[in-house]
Amino acid sequence: MASSDHNVDVVLNGSATNVPSCPHGPALLFERYVKGTNSRHFFACSAFRDRKQCSFFQWADDKKNRCICPETDNTDSRGQTSFDHSALRKRFLKFKKLPRESRSVCCTCGLLLLPEEVDAHSGQAGHVLKHRVSLSSLRHPTTLFHPQENNKTYAQYLFSDSTVDFVLSSLENLNFTHVLCVGAPRIHEAFTLKHKDGQTSVTSLLLDLDSRYAQVYSHKQLCLYNMFNHHFFDLRGESIFKSFLREGGKGLVLVTDPPFGGMVEALAATFSKIQQAWKKLFETDASLPILWFFPYFMEKRISQCLPSLTMLDYKVDYDNHTLFNTKGGKKKGSPVRIFTNISQSSLPLPAADGYWYCEVCQRYSASENKHCDKCQRCTSKDGTTYTHCDLCKRCVKASRIHCSTCNTCDLPSHICGKVQPEGCHVCGALDHKRRDCPQKYQSTKQSGKKRKPSRHRTPTKAKKLKCQ
Numbered sequence: 265m266a267s268s269d270h271n272v273d274v275v276l277n278g279s280a281t282n283v284p285s286c287p288h289g290p291a292l293l294f295e296r297y298v299k300g301t302n303s304r305h306f307f308a309c310s311a312f313r314d315r316k317q318c319s320f321f322q323w324a325d326d327k328k329n330r331c332i333c334p335e336t337d338n339t340d341s342r343g344q345t346s347f348d349h350s351a352l353r354k355r356f357l358k359f360k361k362l363p364r365e366s367r368s369v370c371c372t373c374g375l376l377l378l379p380e381e382v383d384a385h386s387g388q389a390g391h392v393l394k395h396r397v398s399l400s401s402l403r404h405p406t407t408l409f410h411p412q413e414n415n416k417t418y419a420q421y422l423f424s425d426s427t428v429d430f431v432l433s434s435l436e437n438l439n440f441t442h443v444l445c446v447g448a449p450r451i452h453e454a455f456t457l458k459h460k461d462g463q464t465s466v467t468s469l470l471l472d473l474d475s476r477y478a479q480v481y482s483h484k485q486l487c488l489y490n491m492f493n494h495h496f497f498d499l500r501g502e503s504i505f506k507s508f509l510r511e512g513g514k515g516l517v518l519v520t521d522p523p524f525g526g527m528v529e530a531l532a533a534t535f536s537k538i539q540q541a542w543k544k545l546f547e548t549d550a551s552l553p554i555l556w557f558f559p560y561f562m563e564k565r566i567s568q569c570l571p572s573l574t575m576l577d578y579k580v581d582y583d584n585h586t587l588f589n590t591k592g593g594k595k596k597g598s599p600v601r602i603f604t605n606i607s608q609s610s611l612p613l614p615a616a617d618g619y620w621y622c623e624v625c626q627r628y629s630a631s632e633n634k635h636c637d638k639c640q641r642c643t644s645k646d647g648t649t650y651t652h653c654d655l656c657k658r659c660v661k662a663s664r665i666h667c668s669t670c671n672t673c674d675l676p677s678h679i680c681g682k683v684q685p686e687g688c689h690v691c692g693a694l695d696h697k698r699r700d701c702p703q704k705y706q707s708t709k710q711s712g713k714k715r716k717p718s719r720h721r722t723p724t725k726a727k728k729l730k731c732q
């Protein structure tokens with residue numbers, strides 16, 4: 265399953281009761297489109313978009329052939345016990361007491377090894393071991409363990425120091441006291457260290473799928489969690505999470521940097537659930553402040569789901585992603601931005617990096633992002649300076665020119681009059697994509713009897729793309 269596949273959408277199944285589960289919690293419902301045929305629904309693992317990691321798959325309308333399930337043990341492809349936090353903690357406490365000479369880590373398995381285990385790992389081809397692990401490096405697990413970069417699994421891209429510093433100082437300046445890091449281990453690590461060293465009063469809780477961190481972080485510091493279905497792997501997880509929300513109160517902020525696999529709707533549903541849990545505890549109508557790191561080109565989909573979020577101009581820098589950093593003199597810089605419901609005027613962006621305050625927009629803009637008096641806003645999205653086209657009545661990328669045949673701005677190399685090859689998968693029209701298809705929404709609103717019975721229809725009460 266890959267939701268980012270051209271012809272697959274995630275379908276939120278809201279309160280449906282017969283949702284099957286895999287070892288990573290309730291599966292997600294997807295809709296697959298094949299041109300010229302009816303769409304078909306299937307359930308697949310929400311955490312992993314790589315069948316090798318979790319092979320769970322079930323057609324929603326296939327009662328006989330219920331499911332192709334992976335074994336429901338708690339091991340992952342590294343062969344590591346994934347979700348038994350207590351056992352991993354016991355091992356860690358033993359590990360810490362060992363003399364430095366006896367402390368080894370298998371970087372391939374992400375496992376801190378007890379002395380009797382070292383030979384088994386060093387003897388296996390492809391396992392990379394580090395020896396003489398210092399206590400200090402145990403305090404920096406995001407550097408100790410190799411990032412798992414597969415985009416269809418953990419998609420671990422780690423913030424550079426400058427981005428970590430920017431996030432920390434912004435949150436401290438806004439007087440937050442509790443940071444809920446959902447898939448943001450470097451922010452968690454930085455706050456945890458600062459707190460231990462008595463340099464901040466801010467405390468942090470990490471919610472993450474990566475069980476390697478369960479060795480170094482206690483239950484109170486980490487909940488093993490799947491952010492695509494708000495699932496806690498440990499029985500204690502949910503109550504630890506709720507206590508953190510309670511303690512945090514008005515000082516709580518949610519910081520999240522999810523894999524960019526495209527399942528925006530599932531993520532938005534999760535963040536809404538967290539938001540609801542927090543609101544319920546305090547019986548408030550206020551919104552839980554959130555910083556959601558995601559590429560700028562997902563702006564439309566994010567604001568469809570969570571309209572209160574706006575996009576900051578800050579370019580998020582990563583250590584281990586060549587496209588997502590500003591190194592090497594790249595013109596546009598990273599495409600990753602921060603989506604937030606915090607007022608932009610209260611989030612100063614670093615002047616040293618060229619960001620400036622636009623009085624009209626009341627927000628900080630990047631140096632290349634010029635305010636357009638005609639559009640009445642700072643218009644650039646992608647890190648280049650846009651120019652205004654009087655005929656289109658909007659700002660466009662500088663690489664576009666106005667074509668009077670097509671009556672729009674386009675690349676000089678475009679072929680005039682050529683229709684877009686990809687129309688809507690549902691109705692075939694060329695002026696919209698299937699996500700925005702009016703027929704699709706109509707057909708979900710219609711009662712079952714109006715539609716022709718079809719084996720392709722899902723038996724669940726699915727609500728399509730219903731965002732909270």
Ligand SMILES: C[S@@+](CC[C@H](N)C(=O)[O-])C[C@H]1O[C@@H](n2cnc3c(N)ncnc32)[C@H](O)[C@@H]1O
Nearest residue numbers: 418421422423447448449450472473490491521
């Ligand atoms: C793009 S990285 C973000 C890391 C962040 N830039 C940092 O430096 O702190 C994605 C993070 O989400 C975690 N993750 C991946 N899939 C997840 C899931 N289904 N549920 C929860 N966490 C997940 C990864 O382990 C990783 O920590």
Ligand SMILES: [Zn+2]
Nearest residue numbers: 286288309318
């Ligand atoms: Zn799974």
Ligand SMILES: [Zn+2]
Nearest residue numbers: 370373385391
């Ligand atoms: Zn190993």
Ligand SMILES: [Zn+2]
Nearest residue numbers: 622625635642
């Ligand atoms: Zn402006």
Ligand SMILES: [Zn+2]
Nearest residue numbers: 636639652659
């Ligand atoms: Zn303009």
Ligand SMILES: [Zn+2]
Nearest residue numbers: 653656666673
């Ligand atoms: Zn134009």
Ligand SMILES: [Zn+2]
Nearest residue numbers: 667669670680
């Ligand atoms: Zn043209």
